[in-house]
Amino acid sequence: MSILDSKIPEGHISQKWTDYKDHLKLVAPNNRPKIDVIVVGTGLAGSAAAASLGEMGYNVKAFCFQDSPRRAHSIAAQGGINAAKNYQNDGDSIFRLFYDTIKGGDYRAREANVHRLAEVSGNIIDQCVAQGVPFAREYGGLLDNRSFGGTQVQRTFYAAGQTGQQLLLGAYSAISRQIGLGRVKMYNRHEMLDIVKVDGKARGIIARNLVTGELERHSAHAVIVATGGYGNVYFLSTNAMGSNVTAAWKIHKQGAYFANPCYVQIHPTCIPVHGTNQSKLTLMSESLRNSGRIWVPKKKEDAEAIRAGKMKPTQIAEEDRDYYLERRYPAFGNLVPRDVASRAAKERCDAGFGIEANDTNEGVYLDFSTEIKNKGKQAAYGHGNHNPTDEEIIKYGKEWVESKYGNLFQMYEKITDENPYEVPMKIYPAVHYTMGGVWVDYNLQSTIPGCFVAGEANFSDHGANRLGASALMQGLADGYFVLPYTVSDYLANEIRTGTIPTNSAEFDAAEQRVKTQIDTFLNNKGSRSVDYFHKKLGLIMWNKVGMGRNEQGLTEAIKEIDELRAEFHKDVFVPGSADEMNIELEKALRVADFMELGQLMAIDALQRKESCGGHFREEYQDSEGETLRDDENFKFVGAWEYKGDDINQEVLHKEQLNYEFIKIAARNYK
Amino acid sequence: MASKQTININLKIWRQKNANAKGSMETYKLDNVSTDSSFLEMLDQLNEQLINDRQEPIAFDHDCREGICGMCSLFINGEAHGPDRAVTTCQLHMRKFKDGETIFVEPWRAKAFPVIKDLVVDRSSFDRIQQAGGFVSVNTSGRTMDANAIPIPKPDADKAFEAAACIGCGACVASCVNASAMLFVSAKVSQLALLPQGKVEAKERVLNMVRQMDEEGFGNCTNTGACAVECPKEISLDNIARMNREYFKSMLTSE
Numbered sequence: 004m005s006i007l008d009s010k011i012p013e014g015h016i017s018q019k020w021t022d023y024k025d026h027l028k029l030v031a032p033n034n035r036p037k038i039d040v041i042v043v044g045t046g047l048a049g050s051a052a053a054a055s056l057g058e059m060g061y062n063v064k065a066f067c068f069q070d071s072p073r074r075a076h077s078i079a080a081q082g083g084i085n086a087a088k089n090y091q092n093d094g095d096s097i098f099r100l101f102y103d104t105i106k107g108g109d110y111r112a113r114e115a116n117v118h119r120l121a122e123v124s125g126n127i128i129d130q131c132v133a134q135g136v137p138f139a140r141e142y143g144g145l146l147d148n149r150s151f152g153g154t155q156v157q158r159t160f161y162a163a164g165q166t167g168q169q170l171l172l173g174a175y176s177a178i179s180r181q182i183g184l185g186r187v188k189m190y191n192r193h194e195m196l197d198i199v200k201v202d203g204k205a206r207g208i209i210a211r212n213l214v215t216g217e218l219e220r221h222s223a224h225a226v227i228v229a230t231g232g233y234g235n236v237y238f239l240s241t242n243a244m245g246s247n248v249t250a251a252w253k254i255h256k257q258g259a260y261f262a263n264p265c266y267v268q269i270h271p272t273c274i275p276v277h278g279t280n281q282s283k284l285t286l287m288s289e290s291l292r293n294s295g296r297i298w299v300p301k302k303k304e305d306a307e308a309i310r311a312g313k314m315k316p317t318q319i320a321e322e323d324r325d326y327y328l329e330r331r332y333p334a335f336g337n338l339v340p341r342d343v344a345s346r347a348a349k350e351r352c353d354a355g356f357g358i359e360a361n362d363t364n365e366g367v368y369l370d371f372s373t374e375i376k377n378k379g380k381q382a383a384y385g386h387g388n389h390n391p392t393d394e395e396i397i398k399y400g401k402e403w404v405e406s407k408y409g410n411l412f413q414m415y416e417k418i419t420d421e422n423p424y425e426v427p428m429k430i431y432p433a434v435h436y437t438m439g440g441v442w443v444d445y446n447l448q449s450t451i452p453g454c455f456v457a458g459e460a461n462f463s464d465h466g467a468n469r470l471g472a473s474a475l476m477q478g479l480a481d482g483y484f485v486l487p488y489t490v491s492d493y494l495a496n497e498i499r500t501g502t503i504p505t506n507s508a509e510f511d512a513a514e515q516r517v518k519t520q521i522d523t524f525l526n527n528k529g530s531r532s533v534d535y536f537h538k539k540l541g542l543i544m545w546n547k548v549g550m551g552r553n554e555q556g557l558t559e560a561i562k563e564i565d566e567l568r569a570e571f572h573k574d575v576f577v578p579g580s581a582d583e584m585n586i587e588l589e590k591a592l593r594v595a596d597f598m599e600l601g602q603l604m605a606i607d608a609l610q611r612k613e614s615c616g617g618h619f620r621e622e623y624q625d626s627e628g629e630t631l632r633d634d635e636n637f638k639f640v641g642a643w644e645y646k647g648d649d650i651n652q653e654v655l656h657k658e659q660l661n662y663e664f665i666k667i668a669a670r671n672y673k
Numbered sequence: 674m675a676s677k678q679t680i681n682i683n684l685k686i687w688r689q690k691n692a693n694a695k696g697s698m699e700t701y702k703l704d705n706v707s708t709d710s711s712f713l714e715m716l717d718q719l720n721e722q723l724i725n726d727r728q729e730p731i732a733f734d735h736d737c738r739e740g741i742c743g744m745c746s747l748f749i750n751g752e753a754h755g756p757d758r759a760v761t762t763c764q765l766h767m768r769k770f771k772d773g774e775t776i777f778v779e780p781w782r783a784k785a786f787p788v789i790k791d792l793v794v795d796r797s798s799f800d801r802i803q804q805a806g807g808f809v810s811v812n813t814s815g816r817t818m819d820a821n822a823i824p825i826p827k828p829d830a831d832k833a834f835e836a837a838a839c840i841g842c843g844a845c846v847a848s849c850v851n852a853s854a855m856l857f858v859s860a861k862v863s864q865l866a867l868l869p870q871g872k873v874e875a876k877e878r879v880l881n882m883v884r885q886m887d888e889e890g891f892g893n894c895t896n897t898g899a900c901a902v903e904c905p906k907e908i909s910l911d912n913i914a915r916m917n918r919e920y921f922k923s924m925l926t927s928e
Binding site: 051054055058069070071072073074075076078079088090123125126127128129130131132133134135136137138139140141142143144145146162163165167168169172175176177179180182183189191214241243244245277278280281282283285286413414417418420483484532534576578579583584586587 | 710713744764796
């Protein structure tokens with residue numbers, strides 16, 4: 004075991020970043036154009052980093068597998084972005100945002116990184132407004148806020164249910180400006196398939212042009228990987244179909260440690276699974292928990308009648324409903340953190356109270372009728388009607404709900420064919436976000452010098468559970484306000500290096516690795532599609548490395564994934580050729596990496612003999628079913644080192660977490 | 674879910690090996706399609722069938738499958754994103770089709786959107802229009818003024834947001850007899866023209882973006898309004914009117 008150097012600066016938590024930043028090395032403007040930087044991924048972190056480094060004058064090359072940088076999956080984030088502005092004057096501060104995030108992460112995140120995130124959160128909002136991001140506003144013309152889970156203040160900025168879209172389009176406008184000015188060269192429909200190291204340093208990538216199939220060599224003095232999370236290892240998740248772990252996994256195989264892979268966020272409010280041909284799950288924003296109340300029937304026979312289609316939820320009397328979050332967690336109610344809400348839903352469904360008529364009876368209600376009445380009454384008064392009829396109240400209430408959540412309600416109706424203004428939504432937890440990722444130090448640099456990792460792709464800020472509206476904050480913080488400083492510090496030693504040639508033995512070897520993998524797939528005489536294997540992997544992961552985990556299941560999962568991986572390589576059929584657009588080949592390359600990662604996730608979950616945040620080991624819970632952390636033995640980041648083809652041989656390194664400024668305690672939302 | 678029904682359908686789908694090849698409509702039969710499946714899940718099912726028959730699957734663009742990334746396209750039975758309103762193809766569900774129906778599926782057709790393969794087209798012309806002016810020229814230092822320093826009237830902010838909701842899918846172009854990109858371009862011009870932060874460069878922005886739009890080979894607008902009808906995000910024609918005002922204002926007052 005080695006000790007990982009997180010390079011956390013000395014000093015008081017509130018001064019660390021400021022002092023550190025002041026002493027980082029700089030690259031003079033005249034030297035920047037001589038230096039090449041590769042950015043892979045164009046979500047919030049990637050676009051923000053590419054735009055910022057381009058503005059500074061570096062020679063930036065940016066890559067995305069989609070047809071435009073604007074498609075990255077940050078665009079699908081719905082609810083909002085946190086910032087410690089305290090515009091609502093409800094006691095918010097940088098410290099509180101820092102504290103809430105550490106606590107929400109169940110004391111498994113690095114203090115210094117999280118504080119920095121809270122410090123720059125306000126700048127993000129300033130920046131976005133300056134870029135023309137149309138956040139929601141109040142009638143006085145100032146910015147509006149709402150609440151998200153795990154907090155008792157209103158610090159979430161939003162743009163209806165499309166906050167991610169508006170923020171990403173802001174970052175896209177910044178990168179577009181740099182592309183137009185020639186400072187960023189954009190490679191659309193390109194996928195990074197390996198990293199190139201020269202003398203131990205990251206010096207370039209091998210990318211496949213997804214239109215022509217050509218393998219391209221790109222060199223640089225630093226490589227930034229901002230390629231998002233790995234939720235698609237479960238096949239069904241709220242991730243986009245193309246979201247994948249390949250870039251992150253390929254750098255892992257070349258020496259970057261992979262941290263806390265078992266930390267997965269299962270989001271409580273998604274539309275339940277409906278059939279075997281389903282390709283993905285759709286999120287219903289956490290912001291809905293501001294207005295919706297979650298419940299299941301109190302009586303099992305009512306749940307059964309609902310599932311059998313003999314009863315409607317609206318026929319169940321108020322006293323026969325179990326608002327189980329309000330019952331169990333009166334202080335936070337429906338706004339408990341995501342992991343807590345998800346487990347509570349699973350507990351009720353496992354106990355037989357689920358209301359969805361699918362194979363597993365997994366579903367609970369998210370009901371807006373109370374809010375429609377409350378807000379309808381307020382709106383009626385606002386219209387000067389102090390004696391409204393029930394019909395008028397409902398009408399005004401529905402208008403209010405539509406103004407807040409209209410696009411989400413429309414999306415729900417299109418998918419389910421049910422009208423959520425009239426009947427409660429049916430929801431159930433689904434895989435949404437991955438807190439684990441490539442291990443990085445305070446500079447966001449991986450264990451490969453010159454290879455930086457940002458956004459969801461790294462592990463650094465959310466511990467074992469991410470709070471709502473914090474992913475957008477982290478992506479933009481990393482890209483706009485952290486990497487430009489820390490990458491420059493690294494590049495200060497590169498001003499004399501000159502252009503990195505791509506005709507070296509190292510580039511030859513990396514390209515050959517990719518080529519061999521592609522040829523092996525195309526020449527395989529298999530009989531089954533990539534999806535067939537991906538779905539099988541997903542089921543193992545969901546059943547045994549999902550919301551509830553135990554030693555037996557994890558041990559089985561490790562073996563089953565190993566076997567499935569062997570079967571996949573033996574029996575997968577990939578049609579077409581290498582020198583053309585080949586969608587099945589793209590999928591096969593991604594699923595190959597998911598197989599290996601899936602196994603590591605189970606291994607990581609097995610070694611972590613405690614429950615924390617999204618990682619719930621059934622053996623470690625208290626009498627009320629809450630997570631039981633083991634701070635004495637597991638207060639560390641588990642970072643895995645690749646040791647060759649057999650994933651079971653990966654070696655665990657530990658970064659001990661020290662809490663100097665926050666008193667570590669049992670997480671309590673009651 | 675509401676129903677547990679399946680339907681059998683016939684499909685006529687555009688197949689084209691690559692940008693230079695000549696394409697044609699091919700016929701496929703697909704049974705047991707769940708009415709709860711999305712249109713793209715139906716295509717997944719067809720592709721699975723093709724792969725099992727050792728044939729090449731159909732290439733189509735898609736990613737988020739929740740109607741926001743703008744990657745999916747498809748001209749279905751003569752309409753961009755199919756017969757439903759205010760949805761993208763990934764949100765179109767098979768319950769909108771009848772058992773035994775024949776469904777025609779084609780790529781976007783426009784000079785500025787050349788076909789890459791099958792149903793996949795090249796929309797990088799949209800990116801180049803954004804690069805010509807679809808931004809506020811502010812660096813990303815974070816050291817701008819406080820976000821609440823300039824109050825923005827809520828109606829203006831709301832209108833800017835509605836314009837900014839454009840997902841850049843290209844349905845407006847595909848639906849237009851002239852293959853005009855006016856709705857797309859006007860949405861960005863409007864968003865920034867409505868906000869104080871965007872007003873500073875409003876004049877140059879509209880001229881630059883329109884110039885790039887013309888260079889890309891998009892057609893002229895003849896006010897038929899098909900774009901707004903087919904737009905999955907219901908971007909309003911008011912934006913085109915606003916862009917025209919902005920454009921003439923810039924033309925008349927530029928040095």
